[in-house]
Amino acid sequence: MRPLSHRRLTERAYAEVSGEMNNRLYKRLAFSAVASMGRLFNPALFGPDHNWLVYLIRQVEPGLASSVAAYVRRRLSHLFACLALAPSQDAAAVTFQGCDFNTLTAIAPHLLGQGLFREMRSSGRYPQLFAVFEQSKALEVYSYWGTHKIPTPFNGTLPKGEIGVNPAAYPVAGARVWVAETCERGLLHPTEHLDVVFVPRLTDLHMTALGKAAFSRNR
Structure with missing residues (x-):
């Protein structure tokens, strides 16, 4: 390595x-x-x-x-307060001891939703629950991208390098897909052009990494 x-x-x-x-x-x-x-x-x-x-x-x-451990602790607590708690919630006044569902709904709705979502993803029923939860939310997001003409959606909270192409935003725009290899300098070099047509629809669950993992567990 x-x-x-x-x-x-x-x-x-x-x-x-x-x-x-x-x-x-x-x-x-x-x-x-x-x-x-x-x-x-x-x-x-x-x-x-x-x-x-x-x-x-x-x-x-x-x-x-x-100092990386101390930095990560400070940064995670800040991100947690920003992303998990309600906008009007004072982070210093929050405690989760003895909280019930209704309390969490009020003080930390995003945390509660993410917790339920993670439980769903690790459940053996994930393939059945996908259409009810994840797919419906994805359709909402996709509709937002299309309405606001966002051509290249990406995850701004955790930019993992995945930048999508939204064919519904600019249907006349062209895009090409290549297979690439990395050289010793770590740069990408295209090697094979793929004949791919982008269509305005969500990827089938069977074709995603999480979907394949979920279906494999159920066999």
Whole structure:
């Protein structure tokens, strides 16, 4: 495995030349920290050994290693307050001890929803529940993208490098898909053009990584 410090230089040089910041480095960090991340990028399974993770971070930026744990604690608490709690909720006044469903609905609706969603994803009934929950929400999001003419949707909370193409926003726009290989510098080089036509519909559950995993568990 090539040292992460070498990848850091590659990413920095690429950003300086092209003016584009690539997130390949921190994805490689996740892949190196937990082996299964390279097969299915599932944050719920990201539980690396502390010392191993600090070692990898030291390879990327030695000055970060000593304070990274404290930084992550501060950052996670901030993100938790922003994303999980109701906008009007004072984070310092929140306690989850003895909370019932109705209380969580009021003080932390997003956390409650995410908790239920995670339980659903790990359930053996996920293929049946998919259409009721996840697909219906995806259709709402897709409708929003189309209404506001957003051509390249992406996940702004956790930018994992996946940028979609919305054919409903600009139906006359062209897009091409290529198979690519990485060179020793970590750059992508197209090798084969795929004859792919984008259509304005959601991907079938059987064709997604999570769907394949869910259906495999049920066999």
